[in-house]
Amino acid sequence: MSAPLLRVREIDAFIEQFHILEDVTFDVPDGGITVLLGRNGAGKTTTLRSVLGMTSVTSGDIEYNGQSIVGKKTHTIAQMGIGYVPEHRAIFSELTVQENLRIAARHKDDLPRNIEMIFTLFPDLKRLYQLQGGNLSGGQQQMLAIARALVPDNRLLLIDEPSEGLAPVIIEQVIAAIKALAETKTVLLVEQNFRVASQLADNYVIMDHGQSVAHGVMASLSQDDEIVQRYLGVGMH
Amino acid sequence: MTRSDAVLITAIVGAILSFSFISSGGNVGSFGITILSGLFQGMLLFLVAAGLSLIFGLMDVLNFAQGAYFMVGAYLAYDIQHTGGLIDVGIADPGLRFIVGVIAATLAGAVLGVLLELLLRPVYKRHLFLLVLTFGVSIVMLEGIKAFYSVTPYTWTEFFGIREAQFTFLGQNFTQYRLFVLAVGFALMVGISLLLNRTRIGIIIRAGVQDREMVSALGINVQTVFTFVFTLGCAVAAFGGAIAAPFLGATITMGTTYLVAAIAVIVLGGLGSYEGTAIGAMIVGLALAAMQQFSITINQPVLASITPMMLLIAVLLIRPRGLFGQER
Numbered sequence: 001m002s003a004p005l006l007r008v009r010e011i012d013a014f015i016e017q018f019h020i021l022e023d024v025t026f027d028v029p030d031g032g033i034t035v036l037l038g039r040n041g042a043g044k045t046t047t048l049r050s051v052l053g054m055t056s057v058t059s060g061d062i063e064y065n066g067q068s069i070v071g072k073k074t075h076t077i078a079q080m081g082i083g084y085v086p087e088h089r090a091i092f093s094e095l096t097v098q099e100n101l102r103i104a105a106r107h108k109d110d111l112p113r114n115i116e117m118i119f120t121l122f123p124d125l126k127r128l129y130q131l132q133g134g135n136l137s138g139g140q141q142q143m144l145a146i147a148r149a150l151v152p153d154n155r156l157l158l159i160d161e162p163s164e165g166l167a168p169v170i171i172e173q174v175i176a177a178i179k180a181l182a183e184t185k186t187v188l189l190v191e192q193n194f195r196v197a198s199q200l201a202d203n204y205v206i207m208d209h210g211q212s213v214a215h216g217v218m219a220s221l222s223q224d225d226e227i228v229q230r231y232l233g234v235g236m237h
Numbered sequence: 238m239t240r241s242d243a244v245l246i247t248a249i250v251g252a253i254l255s256f257s258f259i260s261s262g263g264n265v266g267s268f269g270i271t272i273l274s275g276l277f278q279g280m281l282l283f284l285v286a287a288g289l290s291l292i293f294g295l296m297d298v299l300n301f302a303q304g305a306y307f308m309v310g311a312y313l314a315y316d317i318q319h320t321g322g323l324i325d326v327g328i329a330d331p332g333l334r335f336i337v338g339v340i341a342a343t344l345a346g347a348v349l350g351v352l353l354e355l356l357l358r359p360v361y362k363r364h365l366f367l368l369v370l371t372f373g374v375s376i377v378m379l380e381g382i383k384a385f386y387s388v389t390p391y392t393w394t395e396f397f398g399i400r401e402a403q404f405t406f407l408g409q410n411f412t413q414y415r416l417f418v419l420a421v422g423f424a425l426m427v428g429i430s431l432l433l434n435r436t437r438i439g440i441i442i443r444a445g446v447q448d449r450e451m452v453s454a455l456g457i458n459v460q461t462v463f464t465f466v467f468t469l470g471c472a473v474a475a476f477g478g479a480i481a482a483p484f485l486g487a488t489i490t491m492g493t494t495y496l497v498a499a500i501a502v503i504v505l506g507g508l509g510s511y512e513g514t515a516i517g518a519m520i521v522g523l524a525l526a527a528m529q530q531f532s533i534t535i536n537q538p539v540l541a542s543i544t545p546m547m548l549l550i551a552v553l554l555i556r557p558r559g560l561f562g563q564e565r
Binding site: 052054073074075078079084086090092093094095099102103104106148152 | 437440441443444446447448450451452453454455456457458459
């Protein structure tokens with residue numbers, strides 16, 4: 001088995017005086033989709049933010065592609081090939097769709113090279129190209145947020161709650177797009193919707209009260225009613 | 238700009254101009270003075286407010302030193318133009334000396350802007366510290382000017398071509414220099430707007446105004462963008478001081494006066510909006526000129542100095558977010 005793309009080892013993180021992450025440890029294999037599961041407040045978003053250096057890690061280590069990234073600046077970590085699709089999308093509402101994509105390019109040819117792939121995944125964006133980000137619907141903004149992470153050649157995508165607040169038909173589109181892009185990229189996903197998570201993920205990590213408590217192959221989790229009930233509070237059958 | 242924005246702006250400008258026309262007893266000449274002097278003052282205000290607005294938009298902090306850069310620009314331009322000062326550039330032609338003075342002042346503003354940004358770096362995440370620090374820097378700059386140039390106000394005496402040549406507007410004579418300031422200021426206004434709207438750095442600045450953490454997460458070093466914006470903002474303010482000096486001279490109070498009016502401009506225009514700052518500056522300039530005329534008529538000079546703040550209060554009562562502001 002090849003070395004994991006992302007290795008998180010016993011990280012601790014605080015937000016102000018609150019101890020949010022405690023000894024969080026997991027691996028993200030190279031390729032495929034790994035999902036972080038857990039109840040609200042379990043520390044999933046903070047984990048993603050810690051990877052990108054937006055929340056400081058006080059102890060432990062995070063390795064990306066064999067290199068320690070703890071303590072590095074957010075923009076340096078992103079430049080190593082990590083794309084971020086945050087929970088509330090963080091679309092630049094004053095900028096057009098085109099500008100939202102253009103700003104993400106790290107090299108001059110990034111956008112021209114990848115724009116056709118982006119339009120194939122999200123045909124709507126072609127039609128909305130000159131519209132301001134703020135005028136897009138929630139679903140369209142979600143597509144733009146994912147598209148933005150696809151402009152540079154990122155190897156790892158951190159996607160936080162992509163289905164949140166979206167209509168079922170839009171969720172299906174987003175699921176299809178994430179599946180398609182995971183053929184060439186590694187995805188670390190945070191997803192509350194267990195049905196969406198189980199459709200997408202190859203591997204899972206369960207978080208509870210700021211700790212990583214279980215991990216494994218998604219297909220086996222779907223058979224393990226006890227863990228699902230205990231940590232996620234959802235019944236599958 | 239939406240339709241209601243346009244209506245509101247037209248109403249404000251219309252009210253100011255009507256007030257000016259009526260209070261001068263229908264005197265066309267006074268009306269001409271209000272318009273030209275108003276646009277002139279508005280343009281100078283814009284040059285201070287532009288940097289203030291860009292820096293505030295990106296970093297959520299009012300750079301209290303912005304007025305000091307305007308003052309330093311004026312002193313440098315004054316010194317280079319007049320003999321017997323600290324700097325002697327050895328150029329005989331006063332017109333050429335003026336150009337050199339403006340360029341030197343702008344470059345000094347840029348260099349001091351970089352230094353200020355370096356000084357602020359350790360406290361970027363603490364807004365109150367930033368505020369106090371920029372205020373402190375403005376005091377240091379003011380005391381520095383006092384030490385080099387004393388507290389005596391300097392009146393511009395070394396005239397040159399366009400500062401002397403006149404033209405007539407609505408029966409009144411004005412120096413062509415006013416037109417020069419309007420033209421240069423307008424060119425700069427358009428230039429910065431093109432920079433913000435057409436270039437990659439401009440897109441990054443506009444995005445950073447909204448969400449600078451997301452900009453970092455895209456792999457962009459926001460720090461270098463901060464440095465760029467600080468340098469630009471301070472250089473433009475120093476440039477403003479330099480081109481204002483042939484009219485205003487160089488005084489130690491000019492920085493504070495323009496800073497306070499510029500704060501009124503950016504709040505009135507809508508915090509973080511460049512468009513709002515440009516239009517707000519012109520509105521405050523026109524209102525100032527109208528009140529200056531009126532205060533001479535009724536012999537109450539205080540009216541002019543409180544005008545920017547009174548106008549600010551009036552606009553905020555109608556529209557709390559300012560003319561073009563986003564809800565923040």
